[in-house]
Amino acid sequence: MSTSVNKRENILQSALAFFAERGFDATTIPMIANDAKVGAGTIYRYFENKEVLVNTLFQHYVELFTNTLVEEYPSDHSLRDQFHHLFQGMVRFTNEHEHALYFIKTHNAAYFLDETSRKQFEKLLAILRNFLDQGREEEKIRDLPSTALIAIIFGGFLELHKLIRAGEIEASEELLEGVEESCWDAVRTHK
Amino acid sequence: MSTSVNKRENILQSALAFFAERGFDATTIPMIANDAKVGAGTIYRYFENKEVLVNTLFQHYVELFTNTLVEEYPSDHSLRDQFHHLFQGMVRFTNEHEHALYFIKTHNAAYFLDETSRKQFEKLLAILRNFLDQGREEEKIRDLPSTALIAIIFGGFLELHKLIRAGEIEASEELLEGVEESCWDAVRTHK
DNA sequence: TATTTCGGAATGAATATTCATTCCGTTTTT
DNA sequence: AAAAACGGAATGAATATTCATTCCGAAATA
Numbered sequence: 001m002s003t004s005v006n007k008r009e010n011i012l013q014s015a016l017a018f019f020a021e022r023g024f025d026a027t028t029i030p031m032i033a034n035d036a037k038v039g040a041g042t043i044y045r046y047f048e049n050k051e052v053l054v055n056t057l058f059q060h061y062v063e064l065f066t067n068t069l070v071e072e073y074p075s076d077h078s079l080r081d082q083f084h085h086l087f088q089g090m091v092r093f094t095n096e097h098e099h100a101l102y103f104i105k106t107h108n109a110a111y112f113l114d115e116t117s118r119k120q121f122e123k124l125l126a127i128l129r130n131f132l133d134q135g136r137e138e139e140k141i142r143d144l145p146s147t148a149l150i151a152i153i154f155g156g157f158l159e160l161h162k163l164i165r166a167g168e169i170e171a172s173e174e175l176l177e178g179v180e181e182s183c184w185d186a187v188r189t190h191k
Numbered sequence: 192m193s194t195s196v197n198k199r200e201n202i203l204q205s206a207l208a209f210f211a212e213r214g215f216d217a218t219t220i221p222m223i224a225n226d227a228k229v230g231a232g233t234i235y236r237y238f239e240n241k242e243v244l245v246n247t248l249f250q251h252y253v254e255l256f257t258n259t260l261v262e263e264y265p266s267d268h269s270l271r272d273q274f275h276h277l278f279q280g281m282v283r284f285t286n287e288h289e290h291a292l293y294f295i296k297t298h299n300a301a302y303f304l305d306e307t308s309r310k311q312f313e314k315l316l317a318i319l320r321n322f323l324d325q326g327r328e329e330e331k332i333r334d335l336p337s338t339a340l341i342a343i344i345f346g347g348f349l350e351l352h353k354l355i356r357a358g359e360i361e362a363s364e365e366l367l368e369g370v371e372e373s374c375w376d377a378v379r380t381h382k
Numbered sequence: 383t384a385t386t387t388c389g390g391a392a393t394g395a396a397t398a399t400t401c402a403t404t405c406c407g408t409t410t411t412t
Numbered sequence: 413a414a415a416a417a418c419g420g421a422a423t424g425a426a427t428a429t430t431c432a433t434t435c436c437g438a439a440a441t442a
Contacts, residue, residue: 007418022302025216029402030420039419044403111213144369145360148351152377155346160339169336178335186343186377198392220428230393235429 008046010036016057020099024054024110055117058107061100062120068093069127079135080184086131087157087180094161102161105154125150132187142189153183199237201227207248211290215245215301242303249298252291253311259284260318270326271375277322278371281348293352296345316341323378333380344374 014035018027029050033040047053069089074081094101107113108121128150135141142149160179163169205226209218220241224231238244260280265272285292298304299312319341326332333340351370354360 023214023216025214026302028400033420040402041404041406041420042418045417050402111217142369142373144366144373145351145354147354148347148370149373151350152343152347152373155350156339156343156377159342159346160336163336163338175335178333179339182333182335182340182343182377185381186347186373190376190381219426224394231428232394232430233392236391241428 007036007038007042011038011043011046011053012057012060015053016061016097016099016103019054019057019107020103024050024107024112051112051114054107054110054112055114058104058113058117059120061097062104062117062124064097065089065093065101065104066120066124066127069124079131079138079140079188082131083184083187084180086128087153087183090154090157091176094157098165101154102158105158135188140189141187149187152186156183156186198227198229198233202229202234202237202244203248203251206244207252207290207294210245210248210298211294215241215298215303242305245298245301245303246305246308249295249304249308250311252288253295253308253315255288256280256284256292256295257311257315257318260315270322270329270331270379273322274375274378275371277319278344278348278374281345282367285348285352289356292345293349296349326379331380332378340378343377347374347377 011032014032015027018031018035029043030040033043036043043053047056069086071089072085074085077085090101104121113121125147129146132141132146132149136143156179160169160175164171169175202223205223206218209222209226220234221231224234227234234244238247260277262280263276265276268276281292295312304312316338320337323332323337323340327334347370351360351366355362360366
C-alpha cells in the first residue's frame, strides 16, 4: 500500500504532538520517528530538515485555523455574534486538532520560524485585530492593545482545554459557554 | 573582589534572561557563562548541572513572587481591593524582576521541574485559588475553573508586558488600569 | 615586614554525550 | 528485475560536563 501519504501524515501528527507537549527544542527527530513508526531517515525523505518540518506544520495549522475562523463569518450580525463565531471556531478547531492551537500559541514567536510562517501568523492576527478594531470604533470593545486582548482570550481558552485533556474537568457545554462569556466580558466595554 | 556570591548571582541573572527569552532547551551553558563573564566550568561549581540551575531559579522566583502577593494582603477589604492588591503585586514584581514572571509562566509545566519546584508553584496557585474560591462563595467570582481564570489574568498581563518591553507601547498608568479592569471583568460575576 | 606556603575558587581545554543528518543495504512497489 | 521507498546504523557537529592546571588572597614563617 503506497503508504507514502500516510507516512508523511504520521510524521506530521507525531511531530505536532511532541512540539505541543515538549516544545521544539526538547523534541528530537528519533522521538518523532519512533512515535510515527518510521525510520529516522525517512523523515528526511519528506522534510529537508527539522526546521522545515516545524514551519510546514506551523503554516498548515495556522492556515487551517484561519480558514475555520473566516468561514461563514457573520459580518452583518452583531459584534457579540461575531465574537461567538470566533470563539466557536476555536472550540471546533481544537476538537478537530487536539494539539494544534496550543502548538501555535507556544511557537508563534519562536526564533526558527521563517518569513512565510510569520506572515501566515500575521494574517491570523489581522482577522482578530480587525474584529477588535471594528468593535473599538463602535465603542463596544475596550481601548486596549489588541494583542493583550487576544492573549486573554487564547490564554483562558487554552488553559481550559489543558484541564479537559488532563481529565481534571469535563468539557460540558455549560463550561464552554462560561469561558466564552468571561472572555467576552474581558474584551467588551461595560456601559 | 570576584566574590563567590557575585558570581553565583551573575550566573543566575544571565540564566534567567536566556531562559525567559529562548527557553530552557534553546539556551546553552556557554551562552550563560559568556554572558555572566564566567568560565563554563565555574557554573558547575555553583550548580550541579543545568537542571539544578533552572530549578534553583524557578524556586527562587516563585517564592519571591508568592511573598510579594502575600505581603500586606488586605484580607479584610473588599474582594475588588484584594484583586487590586494581587494585580499590583504582579506589576511591582515585574518591575523589579524583568524576566522572572515570564520565565515562571513559560516553564511552570516543564518536564525538568523537580518535586520541590512543582510544590513551590502549587503554593503560588493556592493563593490565587484561595482568593477566587472565596469570591465564588460570595458569588462575586464566576463559577469557572480557577486555572482558566488565572490563565486569563496572567495571559493578558504578560502579553502587555511583552509589548511594553518590545517598545511597541508605552507603560502608562492608564494602560495598566485598563488591563486590570479587563481582567477583573473576566473574573467577576456581572449581576 | 617581606617571603613562602597553602587552600580552594576559577578556568577553559578535553571528554562524553546527545542529536540532526547522511548513507547504504534491504524491502516494497511497479 | 528495475526503481523507489525504507529503516536504522553510522557520522559529525553541537553541547553538557569534567578535570588538570592556574590564580589569588590569606595564613604561616622568617
